[in-house]
Amino acid sequence: MIPGKETQVGKSETPKEKYGSFALFDIEHFLRRILKNWYWFVYMFIIGYAISWVYSKYYAQNVYSSELSLSISNNTSSYFSPNQSINFIWGQGGNQDGVYLKKMLFSRSHNEFLVKELNLFVNYSTKGLIKSTYLDKDDSPVFIEVDKKHLQQVNYPITLVPKGNGAYEVVLPKEGQSTSLYSYETEGFQNITPYNRPGNKIVKVNEWYNSPNLRFKLIQNPVTPNIKQDNIIINLSPINQSVTDIVSTISVNFDKEISTIMVITKKGYNLNSTVNFLNKSVAELQKKRLEDKNIVNKNTTAYLQNNLNDIRKKLDSAAVVLNYLKTSEKLYNIKDRDEKSLEKIKDLEAKKADLVSKISSLNNIKNTLQSQNFDKMIATNAAGFEDGMFSASVSELKALYTKRSELASIYKPNSEPMKEVNRLINEARTGSFNSLKGYYTKYYDEINRIDREVSGANSDLTTYPEKERKYLDAERGYNMIEATYNSLLNRQNEAQLNVATNQSDISVIDPAKNLGQGPISPNVKTTKAGIIFGMLLLPILFILIGELLDNKIRNIKELLSATKIPLLGVIGNNSNENMLTVLEQPKSSVSEAFRGIRASVRFLMTNESEKGKVILITSSVGGEGKTYVSINLASVLGLSDKKTILLGMDLRKPKIFGDFKIDNKYGISNYLTGEVDIDQIVNKTKIPNLDVATSGPIPPNPSELLMSQRNIKFIEKLREIYDFIIIDSPPVGLVADSYELMKYSDANIYIVRHEYTEKYMLRMITEKYHNNEIEHLGLIYNDYATKQGYGYGYGYGYGYGYGYFDEDKNYKEPLLIRIRNRMQRMFNKK
Helix, strand or coil: CCCCHHHHHCCCCCCHHHCCCCCCCCHHHHHHHHHHCHHHHHHHHHHHHHHHHHHHHHHCCCEEEEEEEEEECCCCCCCCCCCCCCCCCCCCCCCHHHHHHHHHHHCHHHHHHHHHHCCCCEEEEEECCCCEEEECHHHCCEEEEECCCCCECCCCCEEEEEEECCEEEEECCCCCCCCEEEECCCCEEEECCCCCCCCCEEEECCCEEEECCEEEEEEECCCCCCCCCCCEEEEECCHHHHHHHHHCCEEEEECCCCCCEEEEEEEECCHHHHHHHHHHHHHHHHHHHHHHHHHHHHHHHHHHHHHHHHHHHHHHHHHHHHHHHHHHCCCCCCCCCCHHHHHHHHHHHHHHHHHHHHHHHHHHHHHHHHHCCHHHCCCHHHHCCCCHHHHHHHHHHHHHHHHHHHHHCCCCCCCHHHHHHHHHHHHHHHHHHHHHHHHHHHHHHHHHHHHHHHHHHHHHHCCCCHHHHHHHHHHHHHHHHHHHHHHHHHHHHHHHHHHHHCCCCEEEEECCCCCCCCCCECCHHHHHHHHHHHHHHHHHHHHHHHHHHCCECCCHHHHHHHHCCCEEEECCCCCCCCCCHHHHCCCCHHHHHHHHHHHHHHHHCCCCCCCCEEEEEEECCCCCCHHHHHHHHHHHHHHCCCCEEEEECCCCCCCHHHHHCCCCCCCHHHHHCCCCCHHHCEEECCCCCEEEECCCCCCCCHHHHHHCHHHHHHHHHHHHHCCEEEEECCCCCCCCHHHHHHHHCCEEEEEEECCCCEHHHHHHHHHHHHCCCCCCEEEEEECCCHHHCCCCCCCCCCCCCCCCCHHHCCCCCCHHHHHHHHHHHHHCCC
16 A cells, blocks of 8 residues: 555544554564474474484383282271381271271381392393393392392492303492492491492302492392393392382272272382282281281180189189088079079170170270280270271371380480370370270170169069078079180180181282283373474474564564554665665666655655655664665656755765765765855766765764754755755664754655564654654665565565566565465466
8 A cells, every 4th residue: 555645644543652562472473483494393303203212212211010909808907917007097988907908018117028028129120222121130140149247339230241151240330439338237327448449350150249338149040031131230229218119109099899809009110020029018918917817816815715714713613602502501492483583684694794704805905005015915806896997096006106116216205206196196095995985885884784684683582581592692693604704715716716717818819910011101102292392392482482572673564553654665675785776776676666665755745835855764773774765765766857866964874975986075064064065065976867965074063063054954955956855864763863854854754674673663753753743754664575485575565576577587486475376376266
């Protein structure tokens, strides 16, 4: 579009605060920059693919997983276990056995036993050219037996290189030997005196290797591994580190339908290692659980035997009294006995005797808790109840006492850790006693009820004579003791039977097996895609940051929207070394663009007088092309038979004389100081109708000269002589001279250079224009080059495009432009 006068008339319709405000982010230009830098994405894709390939082949460590499922019998959890965690999880919907067993699987003592039993503190691996691979113990041709009485350096790679005939070269790192060595007996570190690095040494199977920081023996693997290893790398770890590493790889889940079925999962770098660990772990757990149950049952048997011995004495004594009454008093055949009442009393007193026995067992359990002598704990069924919650609370209490003993050696009694463990002990002890209290209440309530029924039955016996009642009381006492004895005897038989037939309450459903399971991680495909995607994001990120930090004008549409200043035309990129494009290449597209600007400038002028028209050309800063535009616009006007003069009024930085090959000895600065006349500064050019007045020597006071009355009269005098006066003025972003000169011009042209002019520089000229401080203003967009490869062509709708003119016939449009043009032609076909 070529702006007309109506554009200026309506310039105040938009709110002023929006003028000069550019968008922070130009999505259109951002996308174009991405297309322009397409090759970076190709490079990044290649690099990302190469990195992902190297990662997957040489660095990715596969993680495997094996599972074992087992079933747990109900109500068999033993509080007599050394492996219970102090962080017991209460509740779990009645599956206390499973929760307890889960805690045992995660307990330190259980896993520490496995680490020592299976020598899991010895780690085997092998290394190729780049990648290291973890091995199971059975995958190594030899094992090492560590001398636990000797101090060992841990986390220190020991390389075994096969030399044939059962010989191996022990290669230690060139550096890293430490004086802080680990003792597998005390499970602590000790310092030794400094020593020289041990040299490489060849040892044979069953031969001890000795050095200041290591002592071990090689043991031949009885099974020949399937894969021959070029080297074996062995790392020793502290016991605590090994336990922590193992616990972190174990997970336990319960079946959603059957809560007593547990699935144990072990992850690791070697599948065989995970399988062996799970099977060994559960086997050891079964063994410990059976031992725990047998210990409790044996304690119960011993406790019941002691009670039986005491009751036996009382029973014998009661029998003697009863026999004496029978023989001496002849009361063994009492007439008219109320057998029904006596039988009822006998049954009630038998029940009472059983309850008294249970209360005695409760007292034993309670006293054991109070004395903290857990090794003497008896089974709860001796007291007539099975309570998984109580067993859990006792186990928790025992573990807490153990924990407090450990902390007492480290912390003071009033320290926070000690206070916390004491608080937990009080909570667990209160929970245990509350459980017992409930059974005490239940039993005593039952005894009181029995006593009331016995009292009612006794009322029927008050009619008997005193001697007969004495015999009946003796008989009742004997029956009660006999009932207690029989109750204890039955419980003892049950406990002995449990010891004889006891089995672990853990049964394996599916043992862990090596079924050739694939690795569960890493997801190589996802990782490779992530690496490639991440590499592709890098150029986008850099372009985005550059876009956000970039404050240059790059978009004509945004320029017009923000400034609301008429656009006179768009100048393409000048590929010539000099600035005389119109003269040197009159048939080029750039020259044609200047001809279009020549026509557009006339719409800015409202002065209809016959005098010459003054056109002032300025810009924000130097380098935006105002001199270039001044020269070529003046050339176009001169070539159109208009008498034109070009004034170089940028007195601080003279330029024009060089392109026209004019001597700059005398110029406008000399005329304004009165040194020369006007005829001495006007120079002829190749174009008959074009004259040039150069700037002349740089004066000390350029602003004063340009603002002087002599300069104003100079311009008015030139109006009488020339049809057009083109003023190449100083940049307004640096000095204010051009603003003053604009008062005497008929048209003002502001040069904006593509990808050079800063956005903020346009705010001042935009505000002045819309505040009516400057009139007859138009923009020229300069240096809009098709090197962008994605743009509109130089003209943006204002010119003809490259390739139309003779000088541009060898110009080759970018690929995207050619594709766009071809698609336009296809869709425009009728």
